[in-house]
Amino acid sequence: MSGALALPAMALPANMRVVGKANPPIGHYEFCKTYGGECVAASRDGGPAQLTETSWKTLLDVNYTVNSSITPLTDQDIYGVEERWAYPRTVGDCEDFALLKRKMLIDRGFAPSDLLLTVVLQPNGEGHAVLTVRTDHGDFVLDNMRNKVMLWSETEYTYLKRQSSDDPGRWVKLQDGRATAVGSVKTN
Numbered sequence: 001m002s003g004a005l006a007l008p009a010m011a012l013p014a015n016m017r018v019v020g021k022a023n024p025p026i027g028h029y030e031f032c033k034t035y036g037g038e039c040v041a042a043s044r045d046g047g048p049a050q051l052t053e054t055s056w057k058t059l060l061d062v063n064y065t066v067n068s069s070i071t072p073l074t075d076q077d078i079y080g081v082e083e084r085w086a087y088p089r090t091v092g093d094c095e096d097f098a099l100l101k102r103k104m105l106i107d108r109g110f111a112p113s114d115l116l117l118t119v120v121l122q123p124n125g126e127g128h129a130v131l132t133v134r135t136d137h138g139d140f141v142l143d144n145m146r147n148k149v150m151l152w153s154e155t156e157y158t159y160l161k162r163q164s165s166d167d168p169g170r171w172v173k174l175q176d177g178r179a180t181a182v183g184s185v186k187t188n
Contacts, residue, residue: 014138015048016152022161022173025119025129027085027095032169039169045113051135055110059133059149062104063142066097072144095129097144102131113165118174120157132162 024032032039049055073091075084087103088096095117102115114134118141122128131142132152139152152159164170 014151014153015134016132016139016159016162017175017177018172019175020173022171024169024171025083025085025095027083028117028163028171030083031085031099041167041169042112045165046111048134048136049110049114051137055135056149058105058108058110059140059142062101062108063149064147066101066104067144067147070097070100070144072097094144098129098131098142101142105131105133112168116163116165116168118162119160120155121160123156128157130157134165 028039069090070088071091072093074093075081078084078091078093079086085095085099086092087099092100098117102112102117105115106112110133116132116134118130118132120128120130128145130144133140133142133149140149141152141155141157142149143155159174159176161171161173164172
């Protein structure tokens with residue numbers, strides 16, 4: 001690597017905290033029934049990916065390419081159902097974007113154990129899915145709602161659960177740990 005990799009400063013933990021097991025989203029469960037090979041642990045988790053200048057550029061490229069080539073539409077609009085996880089061709093919703101980014105990054109050499117589908121809450125309370133990329137510089141988020149790749153702790157989302165790095169068919173609960181403190185005033 002030629003020189004230092006310019007990454008955001010980290011005030012909060014760079015990696016999400018896993019606090020236990022979680023049930024997979026129904027859409028992921030159904031996806032695994034269709035694409036069983038993608039939901040089986042293929043190899044042992046080798047730890048977070050080493051983030052180099054080249055791998056960082058790959059993350060940026062894949063995030064931008066998918067975001068600019070897929071038109072966002074809900075599963076209801078596409079399939080007439082509330083929830084369906086699938087690889088998008090021209091249209092898709094948030095988890096479809098994340099699935100395609102995961103597939104493209106695996107094809108470019110990233111380990112599946114470092115590419116984790118993640119369920120979050122948006123500030124308005126609506127559910128959303130993103131792709132988390134585990135690296136030695138922290139957990140980065142590839143999101144269909146922005147082209148910028150950010151550390152998880154820099155986003156406005158509340159992190160609920162994600163795929164296990166040990167087994168892509170299993171999910172783990174996350175402890176966000178960024179809840180803003182509520183101040184109180186002592187009254188007499």
